[in-house]
Amino acid sequence: MSSVDVVNVHKSFGDNEVLTGIDMQVGQGEVVCLLGPSGSGKSTLLRCINGLVMPDKGHVAVGGNLIGRKVRDGKLHDLRGREASVQRERMGMVFQQFNLFPHLDVRDNLMLGPRAHRLAGKAELEEKARQLLNKVGLGNRADAYPSQLSGGQQQRVAIARALMMEPELMLFDEPTSALDPELVGEVLDTMRSLAEEGMTMIVVTHEMTFARGVADRVVFMADGRIVEDTRPEIFFDNPETERARSFLRLV
Amino acid sequence: MHPSVNSAQNPLPAATSRLEVPDVVAVKRHYGRWVTVAILVAIGLGAVKSLAENPQLEWDVVAQYLLDGLILEGLGQTVILALISMIAATAIGLIFGFFRLSSNPVLRTVGSLYVWVFRSVPALIQILFWGNLALFAPRLGLGIPGTGWNLVSAPTNSVLSPFAASIVALALANGAYLAEIIRSGLLSVDEGQHLASSALGLTWWQAQRKVILPQALRVMVPPAGNQFITLLKETSLVSVIAGGDILSKAENISGYNLRTIELLIVAAVWYLLVTSAATLGQTFIERRTSRGHTQQRRKTASAEPTMKEKEVTP
Ligand SMILES: Nc1ncnc2c1ncn2[C@@H]1O[C@H](COP(=O)(O)OP(=O)(O)OP(=O)(O)O)[C@@H](O)[C@H]1O
Ligand SMILES: [Mg+2]
Numbered sequence: 001m002s003s004v005d006v007v008n009v010h011k012s013f014g015d016n017e018v019l020t021g022i023d024m025q026v027g028q029g030e031v032v033c034l035l036g037p038s039g040s041g042k043s044t045l046l047r048c049i050n051g052l053v054m055p056d057k058g059h060v061a062v063g064g065n066l067i068g069r070k071v072r073d074g075k076l077h078d079l080r081g082r083e084a085s086v087q088r089e090r091m092g093m094v095f096q097q098f099n100l101f102p103h104l105d106v107r108d109n110l111m112l113g114p115r116a117h118r119l120a121g122k123a124e125l126e127e128k129a130r131q132l133l134n135k136v137g138l139g140n141r142a143d144a145y146p147s148q149l150s151g152g153q154q155q156r157v158a159i160a161r162a163l164m165m166e167p168e169l170m171l172f173d174e175p176t177s178a179l180d181p182e183l184v185g186e187v188l189d190t191m192r193s194l195a196e197e198g199m200t201m202i203v204v205t206h207e208m209t210f211a212r213g214v215a216d217r218v219v220f221m222a223d224g225r226i227v228e229d230t231r232p233e234i235f236f237d238n239p240e241t242e243r244a245r246s247f248l249r250l251v
Numbered sequence: 252m253h254p255s256v257n258s259a260q261n262p263l264p265a266a267t268s269r270l271e272v273p274d275v276v277a278v279k280r281h282y283g284r285w286v287t288v289a290i291l292v293a294i295g296l297g298a299v300k301s302l303a304e305n306p307q308l309e310w311d312v313v314a315q316y317l318l319d320g321l322i323l324e325g326l327g328q329t330v331i332l333a334l335i336s337m338i339a340a341t342a343i344g345l346i347f348g349f350f351r352l353s354s355n356p357v358l359r360t361v362g363s364l365y366v367w368v369f370r371s372v373p374a375l376i377q378i379l380f381w382g383n384l385a386l387f388a389p390r391l392g393l394g395i396p397g398t399g400w401n402l403v404s405a406p407t408n409s410v411l412s413p414f415a416a417s418i419v420a421l422a423l424a425n426g427a428y429l430a431e432i433i434r435s436g437l438l439s440v441d442e443g444q445h446l447a448s449s450a451l452g453l454t455w456w457q458a459q460r461k462v463i464l465p466q467a468l469r470v471m472v473p474p475a476g477n478q479f480i481t482l483l484k485e486t487s488l489v490s491v492i493a494g495g496d497i498l499s500k501a502e503n504i505s506g507y508n509l510r511t512i513e514l515l516i517v518a519a520v521w522y523l524l525v526t527s528a529a530t531l532g533q534t535f536i537e538r539r540t541s542r543g544h545t546q547q548r549r550k551t552a553s554a555e556p557t558m559k560e561k562e563v564t565p
Contacts, residue, residue, distance in 0.1 A: 052449055085452045093450035099443035103465045112461055113451035165451065 003027050004169065004202070008058035009048055011041075018044045019055070020224040026169075029198045033211035033232070036221035037247060042204045045221070046171045049202065050091040051084055062091065063168060089117055092162025096174040098154040100146040106133065106157050107142040110164045119165070132160040136190050152183030156190050163194075170194065172203040208251055212236055220244050312513040316504065317520065325500030326521050332417055332496055333483045339422035340482070341475070344429025349459075351434050362430065369427035375488050377424050381416040382492030417489035417496070425482050432474045436467035468540045476533030480526055487522070497521055 004026040011019040018041045026032050034042050047053035049060050051068035059076065060067040068084050069076040079087070101109050110129040114120065120128070133139050136156040146154055155175055162170060172191065176184040188210050195201055195214050205211060211218055211232055218235040220228040220243075227243050228235055239245050302308060316322055350362030369377070384391075385407035392404025411419070440463050448458035490498040501514040 050450060052446065081454050085449075085454045085457075088450060088452035091450075093447075095443060095446065095450075097443050099441075099447035101444065101447070101462055101466075103469075113453065116451070116453050116457045116461065161451070 003063065004049060004200070005061040006045070006049065006058075007060070009045070009055040009060065010057040011044055011048060011053065011055050018224050019048070021058070022048075022221075022224075022226060024219060024226060024229070026200060026202060029200055030216045031195045031199075031201045031203065031214055032217045032219055033215035034202060034204045034219050034221060035206075035211065035235075035247070036227075040221045041224045042221055043173050046093070046173050046202065046204060049169075050088055050093055050171055052088075052093075054078065062087075086117075089113075089165050090168050092159075092165060092167035092170045094155070094158050094162055094170070094172045094175045096177050098146070098151070098158045098178070100154055100158055100161070102146050105143055105145050106138070106149075109146070109157060110161050113161065114164050117165075125164070128164065129160075132163050133157075135163075136160045137186070150183060151179045152186045155179065155187045159187075159190055159194070167199075169200045169202070172201065172205070174204050174206065176205065176207060206251065208236070220247065222247070307512070308516075309510070309513060312508075312510050313516050313520075316501075316510075316514060316517045319504070319517075321500045321504060322497060322517060322521070325495065325497035326525075328414070328494075328500075329483070329486050329496040329498075329521075330525065332414070332421065332486045332489065332494065333479070335418050336421035336425060336486070337479050337482055339418065340425035340429050340478075341433075343422060343426030344431075344433050347426065347430035348433030348437065351430065352437055366427045366430050369423050370431075372424075374420070374424045374485055375491065378417060378420040378488050378492060378494075381411065381420040382413055382489075382494075384411055384416065413489070413492045413494045416492060417486070417494035421482060421485065421489070425478060425485075428478050429475065432471050432478065433467070436471035437463060439470040440466045472533070472537050472540050476529070476536070479533075480529050483526055483529060484522060487518070 004024070006022050006024040009019050009022040010017075022041075022045055024032075024045075034045065036042050044053060048055050049062070049067070051060075054068050059069065065087065066076075067087060068079055070079060070083075071077075078084075101112065104112065107126070107129050110132065111122075111125050114125050114128075115122075119125070130139065130142065133142055136159055138153060138156055138160070141149065141153065141157075146157070149157065159175075175191070176187050179187065184207070188207060191201070191203070191210070192214055203210075203215070213232075215232045218228070218230060218232045219226055220235065220239075222243050227241050228239060230240075235244065236248065239248060303310065347362045347365050350358040351366070353359050353362070388407055390404050391407045391410050392401045394401035394404065444462055444466065445458065448462045453461065486494075486496050487498040489496050490502055493499050498518050501518045505511045505514040
């Protein structure tokens with residue numbers, strides 16, 4: 001089971017309160033689009049979900065496991081490096097800037113994670129990399145280096161790289177915001193087919209058409225809290241709050 | 252309205268005012284360069300001539316000692332000294348470079364103190380210090396200070412030969428520079444690479460080894476190569492504690508045959524050769540570490556067919 005349970009998560013950077021009590025649930029196979037103005041804490045929330053950032057208060061559980069912490073003597077203690085790393089295996093993350101490894105070719109970008117975790121033998125992983133590259137439409141670019149690919153191709157490689165770990169949950173942080181408009185479609189198509197296969201996804205995006213068409217739910221954040229959490233057609237056609245209405249007028 | 256209609260109907264004035272321009276571009280003649288070269292060649296020849304004809308300089312002595320057994324032994328020691336010190340300095344630099352970037356304030360302070368002390372004290376003093384350690388620390392050992400309890404202990408001079416003292420001194424002095432080179436190399440790697448590594452579940456050390464260091468290497472190799480060449484020449488300083496290097500040997504020899512300049516030339520020729528070899532090696536390594544690293548394109552990347560379809564590195 002891969003449901004995500006975010007409970008009363010608070011996070012500050014210095015004096016800057018970025019998340020002020022987030023509660024959110026995502027069910028297995030659900031696709032949730034996270035919308036909100038810049039600086040509202042969307043990226044920070046995603047990073048709390050996969051344990052890249054530790055909440056100051058509250059907790060995140062994925063598939064019933066507490067993320068990044070364990071309970072001992074009635075208190076939360078941070079997990080050690082390796083324990084925390086192992087948890088992240090099962091969550092894929094895709095970034096706005098792709099963050100491919102520039103010194104490795106596409107195949108090695110895909111193999112690095114699973115090789116480090118010894119998930120399977122080399123031949124088996126190579127075969128899997130081949131299949132995933134075919135799936136994202138880049139079967140013939142396994143030997144290319146990231147710098148030789150277009151932005152859209154790089155982002156599809158990044159998605160394939162995350163899928164190599166066989167994640168139960170995929171997190172996307174503005175995956176198309178760094179792309180030229182004509183390259184956005186190919187990445188969104190890849191994400192759409194992933195959603196159709198039943199992948200649990202949390203997607204931070206400014207692509208309203210994608211949110212409306214693919215999301216099961218839209219979560220709208222502003223100033224570090226969740227303002228609306230509803231079905232996309234309700235959010236886009238009849239937003240409840242003035243905050244959401246003014247956001248939608250601007251996009 | 253009218254002007255645009257007019258200009259559309261009336262072409263530009265006829266080509267009466269066109270310039271008569273030939274198609275051929277004159278070849279540039281760099282007279283200044285030729286003059287400079289001529290002057291420099293003249294100076295060079297003069298210098299060579301005065302050296303060659305100098306009655307005080309016996310070139311056959313230079314030739315005789317260039318391949319002398321003692322000199323070659325010293326040359327070997329110099330190269331070994333430089334290589335071992337460089338390897339040790341890199342290991343030290345790696346540790347303190349990471350210390351300086353640590354989130355742990357204790358480690359950060361330790362790292363800064365090390366770099367501060369060992370970069371500030373001249374290498375010559377550090378060499379003299381380690382070479383003369385026996386003067387104020389007659390015995391070296393492992394134990395608990397103040398309790399008089401010693402696990403092992405031995406006379407300093409038997410543990411720390413001049414050669415060993417030279418390695419310790421050069422490794423510690425150069426480690427401080429390498430720590431800075433490694434630190435700036437690590438800092439040059441994009442924050443996103445750390446995020447992506449963590450998101451894939453790599454541990455800190457896996458991320459450093461597989462992702463961060465290989466990329467930092469590209470930035471670190473040129474200054475580290477320079478540091479190695481500096482170190483190669485710095486080994487000559489250990490002649491002050493008779494470290495056994497080529498300059499120590501040259502001084503030994505000139506101590507009894509009094510051919511000081513000839514033997515300095517012998518040493519200089521070898522430094523020139525060894526340094527040149529190191530420079531070649533540096534170029535080779537630089538070429539290797541920049542593999543697969545054409546300019547990263549992000550937003551600017553487009554689907555235009557300018558993509559280097561054929562530039563697939565094996
Ligand atoms: N590591 C950090 N250190 C300090 N401040 C941070 C850090 N990460 C985020 N912030 C701050 O937290 C706030 C929210 O950032 P966050 O990136 O979560 O917003 P966002 O909703 O993703 O915005 P955007 O749409 O611009 O990506 C911002 O004010 C940002 O400056
Ligand atoms: Mg963001």
